[in-house]
Amino acid sequence: MNERSTAITLTDVAREAGVGESTVSRVLRNHGAVSASTRAKVEAVVAKLGYVPNRIAGTLASTGSRLVAIIIPSLSNIVFPDILTGVGPVLDTAGYQSVIGVSDYDSAREEALVASMLAWRPAALILAGLEHTAAATTMLRASGIRVVEILDTDGVGLDLAVGYSNRDAGAASARFLVGRGYRNIGYVGGDFSRDVRAGKRYGGFVETLREAGIALAGQQLMPHPSSIESGKQGLASLLAATELDAVYFSNDDMAIGGYFHAAAAGIAVPERLALIGHNGLDVARFAPQALTTILTPRRRIGAEAARLLLSDAPPGIHDLGFELMEGATA
Amino acid sequence: MNERSTAITLTDVAREAGVGESTVSRVLRNHGAVSASTRAKVEAVVAKLGYVPNRIAGTLASTGSRLVAIIIPSLSNIVFPDILTGVGPVLDTAGYQSVIGVSDYDSAREEALVASMLAWRPAALILAGLEHTAAATTMLRASGIRVVEILDTDGVGLDLAVGYSNRDAGAASARFLVGRGYRNIGYVGGDFSRDVRAGKRYGGFVETLREAGIALAGQQLMPHPSSIESGKQGLASLLAATELDAVYFSNDDMAIGGYFHAAAAGIAVPERLALIGHNGLDVARFAPQALTTILTPRRRIGAEAARLLLSDAPPGIHDLGFELMEGATA
């Protein structure tokens, strides 16, 4: 293999094949008329030289790029990888590549990411939620590209939005617990100022309780990001301070932590304490007692977001709903 | 906001500021000498126009890109998001962006991804494992860029490798069980032809048992990718066929599934059945009985891979080791 480290260019291919550059470009892109013999000749040279087209140059010369920028809050919460798993195949099939950034639930960081991703002139951009800094919103609008906001439908979107109503999910959780007869209800969650959507669920939950004449009996907000560990600790702290018969967790990670605490502490679930989570993660669904939770269509949200991005669908909000899964914990 | 959808270019900024293009470029890149007054003038115009530099053009004009391509087998297994979480900050700090592709544990797909990522002329490429198709290897070598293979040190690397020995991890698991006095040992895992590293762990495990004069008493290989559900089913099937006192799982997802099965079926752990996993996931560490498992330094592997990529370190294998965590299940 005596390849030089300087990559082979289209010009090299053209020279070697004895044709013009535009002809090589035509066969490579399957666009425009090329005779069968010329095409064969070019393809042979491409294979022989191991030529890999330079997409950077291609993108600059043509109008749009085949890059889609995706900005998500976290990778530790499996919810986001799940969404990426939905996005991936749709984009691949259409010949797009995704550039991913992680904002760590920080809107200033999200803004910085928007700026740096826009510098790659992506064909479109996906980001989580409907709330962004003013500067991010301005840049997004000015960019003129398609924007899809995912995982939330409670509010006004920039362009396209695909998700479900977090307020409604919180409300449904409250209705379920109330319907089951629970009255001393507590909450364990993370920092709302960072996870806005968890805050919306909480809002819907508390409001629905209030409509039923019930006040939240206690709550524990953990400073750290949602995790099994903080759910476990959070429930322990909450129970030390308050008498409860049911607890709503901001998500399934926290809820499973709570479930583990109950199991370790010998608290009978749901007889002495009912637990309800959010997301419908595998770990919750296959636990010895399936967790009562709300299944959110994450893969579908990702796939639909990608599909819409590539379409010329009019701006609008697409609500994909959610499903309350009655398990054995509430 | 009367921005046109045609983006503002560096030329626009230069004209508006009344300076040359290279001067604008200099202040933007903080490179080369520029007087304070000129810099201020240019920065004002940049802000006023909301100019976002076009990295595509920048990359084409300069030598290298600031993209790093990352190809991982999956996003469903939290191991890979964990690695990305380690990679992210290091790359960000250095001003690099990552383009991510998911191979779905399919080497042909990995090969295709290598080709399409190379088309973006990344500065470097990260991929999992030491085994790749011949074509992928050839492309990688010919590209002349830095390559980091992660998560495995059992073999020969292309350039840089960062990970741990899967064979040794399997061997350590076997030694632990044997030392504890278990003799009727089974295995539950996924498809080795796809997950090569799980196969290496299995190899180390079985070989170490053999050295102790023990044959694997039974095994269950699941066709589907590793998951809590398949671990749960796998253990159920295995126990239906064989009398065992300990089971080794290819990873913690599977092991937690097994743990859930045992709990649901009323099997005393570890008295009647010992369980051991691999990876040290949160779900395993915070279960009511902490799972005995091997903690793998995933974040550190990601961070170190990124650090090496940006360095001019000589080719070589970096073994970051692992740690057997004695829990309450074996």
Place this chain on the structure above:
DNA sequence: TTGAAAGCGCTAACAG
């Protein structure tokens, strides 16, 4: 059906 030539927006010498 094919080739020549003019950029895409930026960086990088090279003068001044």
Place this chain on the structure above:
DNA sequence: CTGTTAGCGCTTTCAA
């Protein structure tokens, strides 16, 4: 310290 001038590798008219 600053401006001019070539390209980077490809796509895309426009002629032939």
